[in-house]
Amino acid sequence: MGILSARQIKVLQAVIVVYIHSGEPVGSRTLSRSSAFQLSPATLRNVMADLEDEGFLCQPHTSAGRIPTDQGFRFYVNNLAGMAAVSPAARLHVREHLEVVGGRLEEVLHDGVLTLAQLTPYVGVVSMPDFRQMIIRHIRFVKLHERRILAVVVSVSGAVQNVLFDSDTNFSQDQLNHSSNYLNALLGDLTLSGIKRKVLQEMASDKRGYDELFKQVLALSKSFFAKDPEQQSDVMLDGKLNLLEHPEFADVERMKNIFRAFEEKGSILKILDGALGGEQLRVIIGSESCCEDMRHCSLVTAEYGRVDRTLGQIGVIGPTRMDYSRIIPLVNYIADAMSRRLQN
Amino acid sequence: MGILSARQIKVLQAVIVVYIHSGEPVGSRTLSRSSAFQLSPATLRNVMADLEDEGFLCQPHTSAGRIPTDQGFRFYVNNLAGMAAVSPAARLHVREHLEVVGGRLEEVLHDGVLTLAQLTPYVGVVSMPDFRQMIIRHIRFVKLHERRILAVVVSVSGAVQNVLFDSDTNFSQDQLNHSSNYLNALLGDLTLSGIKRKVLQEMASDKRGYDELFKQVLALSKSFFAKDPEQQSDVMLDGKLNLLEHPEFADVERMKNIFRAFEEKGSILKILDGALGGEQLRVIIGSESCCEDMRHCSLVTAEYGRVDRTLGQIGVIGPTRMDYSRIIPLVNYIADAMSRRLQN
DNA sequence: CGCTGGCACTCAAACTAAAAGAGTGCTAAC
DNA sequence: GTTAGCACTCTTTTAGTTTGAGTGCCAGCG
Incomplete structure (x- = not known):
């Protein structure tokens, strides 16, 4: 058990090929006639019965032909299916x-x-x-209404995602532009969460001396990244x-x-x-x-x-x-x- | 013909109501029993036959009950259907x-x-x-790569559309920002095509004296609006x-x-x-x-x-x-x- | 020992026949 | 105008029968 004889394999393959094209259970007689088998239906029946015991074939009901099981198809795909050229x-x-x-x-x-x-x-x-795993090329903020902001995030592969969020402070579009520029200068081959981490790091190391612009970026980022799990x-x-x-x-x-x-x-x-x-x-x-x-x-x-x-x-x-x-x-x-x- | 008697209407309504709930053709006997009709099946049969002649009912086959035709439903919806309160x-x-x-x-x-x-x-x-009929609140341009530009268009109702296009000249993001600002200052309660028309007008009237910025906006708009029919x-x-x-x-x-x-x-x-x-x-x-x-x-x-x-x-x-x-x-x-x- | 022919058996699908059930149209009577 | 009665139609259901494809198993053959 477990290992299949060459003949069993040949029969299995024949059954599957015929079944794939006909969609009907295939019986021993059909097989004996159609294929290049020199075997009688009776012999094929024996082989098929063995294949059924091994779990490669099954019958919809007694006295119908055999159809391949998932395991049968699996064996076929792994070992038998010749790959046709793309037409x-x-x-x-x-x-x-x-x-x-x-x-x-x-x-x-x-x-x-x-x-x-x-x-x-x-x-x-x-x-x-998964947008969260994509490398970001651009982030740009658009002021919609008061503190409502639209972030347009573009990945290197050309995916565009719009993220809507509210910021705590009321930035002008100019301020948003500057923040965008700042942020875009920062990002290089990073995913969204990478950028998030980087911004946090920069903040921690506070080597920037907390200039006004940087504070803006921070505030903005905080609101923006809070929305991050917006998973499309x-x-x-x-x-x-x-x-x-x-x-x-x-x-x-x-x-x-x-x-x-x-x-x-x-x-x-x-x-x-x-x-x-x-x-x-x-x-x-x-x-x-x-x-x-x-x-x-x-x-x-x-x-x-x-x-x-x-x-x-x-x-x-x-x-x-x-x-x-x-x-x-x-x-x-x-x-x-x-x-x-x-x-x- | 054409006009229905009160009784015909009552029968029609009964047939439709029963049919809506049962999904099965309804016969004269069912109707005579269930409903508050004091009429015998035979009488109802006559009425139903008339309704069939008028095109309000039909039979799937001889000797089945009647089902409403589209015309029957139409009459019901227009004249008979009592509107239930929202639960x-x-x-x-x-x-x-x-x-x-x-x-x-x-x-x-x-x-x-x-x-x-x-x-x-x-x-x-x-x-x-139809995005083309929506009033635009914002247009903002994002530089993606060389002359490839992403326009983010936001309508008053909150619809966001991203339009990808190539401009003829290679603008910097700063230039794009200025153009965005210019354009946004221009638009008030206009649709995309309205904006297009307005830009063209401004160009024609050339009262702007063709300053550098305006030329930019023009060039940009030309490429952008060429893409306009991007109908979502x-x-x-x-x-x-x-x-x-x-x-x-x-x-x-x-x-x-x-x-x-x-x-x-x-x-x-x-x-x-x-x-x-x-x-x-x-x-x-x-x-x-x-x-x-x-x-x-x-x-x-x-x-x-x-x-x-x-x-x-x-x-x-x-x-x-x-x-x-x-x-x-x-x-x-x-x-x-x-x-x-x-x-x- | 492997292969095969033969045979009894099983089961689904197809077909046939008959009966049941629901409903109609029509007619004659109220 | 309404109704009861009746013959008729047509679908659905049921049951029974046949057909056909296919199997399992056994006995015999090389």
Whole structure:
């Protein structure tokens, strides 16, 4: 037990390949006919029964064909799935729609999921970078009304976040400008919390002699950073309708579950960033996501970002019966394209 | 024909009320028993047959009860539906979740749809104001990188829009600040296009003598306003899952259609803003929306905004079999609460 | 010992038939 | 104008039957 014979592997692979394309339980007869097996249905039955004992296959009910279990798919993805090259059509599509110039971070991400939703029959998904972990290029304060201030924070990767807060004192826009300048001069390759720490340090070391400007910056920073936990970390989805085309989601109850998971994006985010800092590409199959509502879905995701720093995950959500050998390279390809675009 | 007798109206109303609560076709027997009618089923049958001839009722098939047509619902909403008072529970919920202080426009709108999605079994929907029609309070330019500039535009109602653009010349942040100040001094109760026009006018009248600063502003404005059509006008939806609970959407095909309409928000926006400038409250029943995918849905929407200016529509989308007498006052109530919150 | 053919068995899906139930339209009588 | 009665229609439900795909197991063969 545990280790599979060469023949078992070959049968397992055949079952999975057929199942991925047909969506129906596959029986011994089908297998014996279609594939290049020289074995009789009876023999295949024996092999399949063994594979079932090992947990790679299962039957929806007695006397139906076998379908792969999550464990079966896992073995397939890890060991058997040959990776198809990204089709020329897909490359062209990416070149035209994704590999364009610039744009805000949000737009780039949107282009990414949109492309995935168009090139696959699944749902495109991307986790938006945690703003708190992004390196800040600019902070600028805009006086709105009395003590109400809008901080515009721009990261190196082009993400823009607006933070609304109230300051204790009533600064003029000129004062805010000066403070902005001061703060921007200070920051170099730091995240928001890094900046916060640095400002506090400068204050502690009080080598600045507490000049007027510095006091302003301090007061402002205090109010501003109090608001910091304004966390926009989020996921973006596109192509939810694609799922409706798959027979496995004709069941209304199952559909509801998945759409529920989509609506409260927190659970998806948890799955996406769950094993953060792991491999560059991840495949999460069915119950591996530990999310009950997503038990019948798989995720294929890849990291995207700049060379030095991962920003988030982009990929697709589809039924466990997913065309992994086509999707995995595609997700990789698109993550790469996005990363390149973010690089400038 | 055309005009309905008192008895016909009474029957029509009874059919609709029963249907709204049961969701099943209602037959003459049910009606004769339940309601305060002193009429026999046979008589009711005659009346109902007449109502069907007039187009207010229809049968899913021979020998089923009658269900109201869109026209029937229309008559009900216009003439028969007694408006229920907003329940204390709903009032409390609104007070706690919607009638809070401040926040960006986007947050306010989000609170609005969320509240609707929680207080009704339908989908909350709000059309975001067309930024181009909003009165601008602030424009501020932030230098990002070389000639790449981020304009932060803030409206009086608290909407913030970031516009990314490239200027022809490489301004310093100080120059941008001065230009911002200049521009902000100029604008008073104007929309973006109003400002554009004004700047052009000032240029034409060249009474400024073409000083250095003004030239800057001009150059900047030219690049900035070139980007103007960056239209974010959009709709926000919440509570899509609610719809799945309704028996009328157990049919997968029908569900798909509606979710398709949700995904491409343009069509919804068209419906919402279609009869813009009309009544304060609108009810759109079934095919009246002229959107094939939404044929089985009704919308109840109300205008929201500041006293002097309508910003958009907020309301719900649900099955045509909607509890209008509860929903209409509720939507009104929530639109009011939102408008009040936006007022400050 | 591995493979195969044969056979009995199981189970879901498809089909058929019959019955039940709800409701209608129509007509004749009140 | 209203009603009771009746024949008719059509859906829904139930049950029973058949079909077909597939399995498990056993005995025999190389």
